[in-house]
Amino acid sequence: MRLLVALALLGLTTACGELIGVEDMDYVPPKVIALSALNCTTCAVRGDGSVWCWGANNHGQLGRSATENDGRPVQVELPEPASDVSVGQTHACAATKLGRVYCWGENFGGQTGAPRSSAPNEPFLVPGLENVARVSAGLFHSCALTTDRKLYCWGSNHAGQCGVPRVPAHAGQPDASGMCGFTTKEVADNEGSLILPPTLVSHFTLPVDEVMAQRNTTCARSDRELYCWGSNCGGGADPSHLGNDCSTGGQLAESPGSLCYRAEPTRVNATTQGLVDAFGMGHLSGFAVDLEGHLTAWGWGKEQLGIGEKTNGFVPPTPVVFEGLTSAPAVSAVYRTNGWHQLARVGGAHYSWGENTCGELGYGPEKKALGTAYPSAARASVVPSGVERVTSGQDFTCFSKGGKVFCFGREDYLGQPGVEPAFCGDEVWQGCPEPRLEPVPVELGN
Numbered sequence: 001m002r003l004l005v006a007l008a009l010l011g012l013t014t015a016c017g018e019l020i021g022v023e024d025m026d027y028v029p030p031k032v033i034a035l036s037a038l039n040c041t042t043c044a045v046r047g048d049g050s051v052w053c054w055g056a057n058n059h060g061q062l063g064r065s066a067t068e069n070d071g072r073p074v075q076v077e078l079p080e081p082a083s084d085v086s087v088g089q090t091h092a093c094a095a096t097k098l099g100r101v102y103c104w105g106e107n108f109g110g111q112t113g114a115p116r117s118s119a120p121n122e123p124f125l126v127p128g129l130e131n132v133a134r135v136s137a138g139l140f141h142s143c144a145l146t147t148d149r150k151l152y153c154w155g156s157n158h159a160g161q162c163g164v165p166r167v168p169a170h171a172g173q174p175d176a177s178g179m180c181g182f183t184t185k186e187v188a189d190n191e192g193s194l195i196l197p198p199t200l201v202s203h204f205t206l207p208v209d210e211v212m213a214q215r216n217t218t219c220a221r222s223d224r225e226l227y228c229w230g231s232n233c234g235g236g237a238d239p240s241h242l243g244n245d246c247s248t249g250g251q252l253a254e255s256p257g258s259l260c261y262r263a264e265p266t267r268v269n270a271t272t273q274g275l276v277d278a279f280g281m282g283h284l285s286g287f288a289v290d291l292e293g294h295l296t297a298w299g300w301g302k303e304q305l306g307i308g309e310k311t312n313g314f315v316p317p318t319p320v321v322f323e324g325l326t327s328a329p330a331v332s333a334v335y336r337t338n339g340w341h342q343l344a345r346v347g348g349a350h351y352s353w354g355e356n357t358c359g360e361l362g363y364g365p366e367k368k369a370l371g372t373a374y375p376s377a378a379r380a381s382v383v384p385s386g387v388e389r390v391t392s393g394q395d396f397t398c399f400s401k402g403g404k405v406f407c408f409g410r411e412d413y414l415g416q417p418g419v420e421p422a423f424c425g426d427e428v429w430q431g432c433p434e435p436r437l438e439p440v441p442v443e444l445g446n
Contacts, residue, residue, distance in 0.1 A: 031403030037393040038087045038338050040413050040424030049081020052444045054415040056424035059090040059106035060121030069421035073444050078123050088137030099131040109140025109156025110195040128198045138213030149207030154198040159216045160263025161230030163201035203265040212336050214281040217251050226276040227265040228252050234284050250299045250314040251284050270296050270317040280334030282342050293330025295320040304340045304354040306375050323374035337392040348385030351375035358395035359435035360409035406439035415442035
C-alpha cells in the first residue's frame with residue numbers, strides 16, 4: 001500500500017495517459033487498475049494484482065506454456081501481485097507491486113529480457129530492474145519507468161528505439177532504395193551490439209512523466225515536452241522486416257524520405273506553444289495535446305490522422321478536425337493504437353476516427369463499416385461518460401468503468417467464452433467476424 005501511495009504522489013501516469021491518484025491510506029483500488037491492448041491481445045490487472053489476458057496467443061502472449069488462442073480471459077501466473085501491464089505486438093510485460101518487471105511472449109529482439117535463445121511463454125523476470133512503476137511494450141523492445149521517473153529500455157536497438165546509439169552505427173538517412181540498412185540477419189547476428197539489457201535512457205535530465213513504445217519507435221513526455229526516437233519508417237506487413245522500408249512513415253514528425261531513424265531522443269515541436277499535456281501513438285503516427293487541449297497529428301496520412309483528408313503521404317504536425325464543431329474542443333487524453341484508427345477524450349465523451357472495419361470506432365449499427373477521416377462522437381451507450389481507461393487493438397476497443405472491463409468491435413477478440421479467436425497477424429487478413437457494436441462485459445475470473 002505504501003508503494004501505491006508513493007507512486008500516486010509522484011503523479012505517474014498509465015500507458016493510456018491516465019493519472020493514478022491515491023488520496024489516503026484507506027484507498028481501496030478498483031477491480032481493474034490497468035488495461036492494455038495491442039494487435040489482437042488484451043490484458044488487465046485486477047485490484048488484487050492478478051493479471052488476466054485474452055485473444056491471440058500465437059507467440060505466447062497470454063503468458064502460459066500452451067500457444068492456443070483463447071477467447072476468454074486466462075490468468076497469467078505471476079509470482080507476485082502486479083500494478084501495471086502493457087501489451088506489445090506479440091509480447092507483454094507487467095510491473096509488480098514490488099517494483100519488478102516480468103515479460104512473456106515473442107523474444108526475437110530480446111524484448112522479454114530473456115536470452116534470445118529462449119522465448120518465454122511464461123513470465124520471465126527481467127534482470128537489472130527495480131522500483132519500476134510503469135511499463136510499455138513495443139514490437140522488439142520494451143521500456144520501464146521507475147518510481148523516481150528514470151527511463152530504461154531493452155531489447156532490439158536496431159533502429160535506436162532504446163534511446164542509445166546503435167552499434168554498429170549506420171547513417172540515419174535512407175539509401176537510394178529507401179532502406180535503412182538494417183536487416184533481420186543483422187539483429188540475429190549481433191546480439192552483443194544490437195540486443196540490449198535494460199539500459200538507462202540517459203538523455204533526460206528532468207524526470208520522465210510518461211512513456212509509450214509503439215512497434216520500433218518510442219516517445220516520452222518530460223517537463224511537458226515530447227521526445228521521440230527510434231524508427232521513422234513503415235515496412236512490410238511481415239514484422240520481421242523491422243520497419244526498415246522508408247517509403248512510408250513519419251512517426252518522428254519528419255519526412256521518412258529524409259530520416260529513417262534516430263537513436264537520440266529529440267524534442268517534437270508538435271504544438272503551437274511547444275508544450276504537451278498528453279500524447280498518443282498510432283500506426284506510423286503521433287498525436288499531441290497542448291496545454292489548452294488542442295490536438296495535433298502527424299505521420300503517414302491515412303484515416304487515422306483525423307485531419308479531414310486522406311493524403312497517403314507524410315503529414316507534419318496538423319490540427320485534428322472535429323466534425324460538426326465550429327471550434328476545436330478541449331482534448332484531455334489520446335491513446336496508443338496499432339491500427340488505422342484513433343480515439344480521444346473530450347470532457348466526458350470520446351471521439352474516434354479512422355478505419356471502422358469491425359465497428360471498433362463505436363459509431364453503432366448505422367455506421368458499422370463506415371470509416372471516416374473526421375472524428376465523430378462515439379455513442380454514449382458504446383463509450384459512456386465516466387470511463388476510467390480506454391485501450392484499442394487491431395479491430396476492437398476496450399474500456400473500464402466501475403472497475404469492470406467492456407469491449408466492442410471484432411467479436412473474437414472481446415474476451416467472450418465460446419468464441420474462438422481466429423489467427424491474428426499483419427501478414428494475413430482473415431476478414432471481420434460478426435462485429436459487436438455494443439459493449440459486452442468481460443469476466444475476469446471470479
